[in-house]
Amino acid sequence: MTSRQPNHKIPETNIKKRIAVITLKSPAHLYHCVPIACELAKNQKFKVDIYTDTEQTAALIKALTEDYNVSCRIQILHPALGNRLLNTLTRHPARAKHIISHNQDKFRHYDCIISPDFYTAPLITTSEKNRPVHVFTFHGAGDRAYGFKQQLCLYDLILVSGPMIKQRLGEEGILDCTHSVETGYPKFDLLHHTAPKKLFSNHRKTVIYAPHFQRKETSWYDWGLEVLEYFYSSRKFNLIFAPHVLLMTKWRRRKSIPKRYYTSPHLHLDFGSSNSIDMTYTQQADIYLGDVSSQVYEFLYHPRPCIFLNTKKVNWRHNPDFTHWQ
Incomplete structure (x- = not known):
């Protein structure tokens, strides 16, 4: 080149x-x-x-x-x-x-x-x-x-x-x-330049789950529905499910998500609104749950706990592609 x-x-x-x-x-x-x-x-x-x-x-x-x-x-x-x-x-x-x-x-x-x-x-x-x-x-x-x-x-x-x-x-x-x-x-x-927005009216801790879209790296296809079910059944946490905007562009992927998750008062699903890309959710959550998305650095504007799902069993230690896990 x-x-x-x-x-x-x-x-x-x-x-x-x-x-x-x-x-x-x-x-x-x-x-x-x-x-x-x-x-x-x-x-x-x-x-x-x-x-x-x-x-x-x-x-x-x-x-x-x-x-x-x-x-x-x-x-x-x-x-x-x-x-x-x-x-x-x-x-x-x-x-x-x-x-x-x-x-x-x-x-x-x-x-x-x-x-x-x-x-x-x-x-x-x-x-x-x-x-x-x-x-x-x-x-x-x-x-x-x-x-x-x-x-x-x-x-x-x-x-x-x-x-x-x-x-x-x-x-x-x-x-x-x-x-x-x-x-x-x-x-x-x-x-x-933007005012904070509040999603939930309860006092639970809020987790944001933000899986990436790349099939070889995302946690969605392996554990995604299990994550949603865990938080649907939880009496302790709210969940914001805001994946990378490219993950749910195909309608059949959205159809795999049970309808009950959409109506839960402590689950919020967003597949591409402005809130999903303007840091509304990363600034509102108490805990970050994800894989390889760079959204984690936006979440860490205010340092808070992060959990990473290594569904591909990646050898991430000392790997520069996974500095955000270290």
Whole structure:
């Protein structure tokens, strides 16, 4: 893979610099880049446009910009007509590469493109002379190897949440071909812009169960229904079942969940509302129960007990992909 060695800066002029923030696929990704967009929009030197791919995500972005009291142009991107028709027929969401390739011309006049997704810099093609500065924000703070792909070398700047992520980037050789800066975790800014919400009216301790979606790593397929049954029968705990938003995208997986769990006063099931992705649940729970999701780091904004389900019998000790278990 060809690496990038940043060698250019945005020149100082009185003309506003144009910044595009692109967040596609999962609405959960917006909270890792839109707070950055909102802070940049407060600066009169920048004009900030935000691009996404669904009405749902656009509405969440609009609400967040209003909380910040800033104005950003929000635009929904679509793939070519043929891909749109195919997506409608198959009921599958548009693929990011089709969206990016169909909208290349929109991105070529920007000075900087910011995204939490791995594919923007590889897919946006421009001449070297007109190439925007590409900034990567991550979309979580997980430890798994998935988050440290070599294609990050195609970005000019990587924003990292802390020294642990930066160290891992160095170990993977990514910092040899690009730059990074520690910024903290942008999503934590939400805690200053949103009011806490209370789910349960009792005095029980609340557990959040947040399994990941990857079949090879999630605890859901092995123990998930047993977990729900345990808490359904419990007289001691409330349970928030808020899995990764991609786990329950297929309806047949939801159908496997007994209806009695939905009506229990001490169980709350959420498969993808804004509450499931904006830290409402991780901040409300007393105990975290999960596997490999990076949500655990959001839960640990206020340190509390964590329990990890090792259903795959992973040798996790001294494994950098499981730092959050150690």
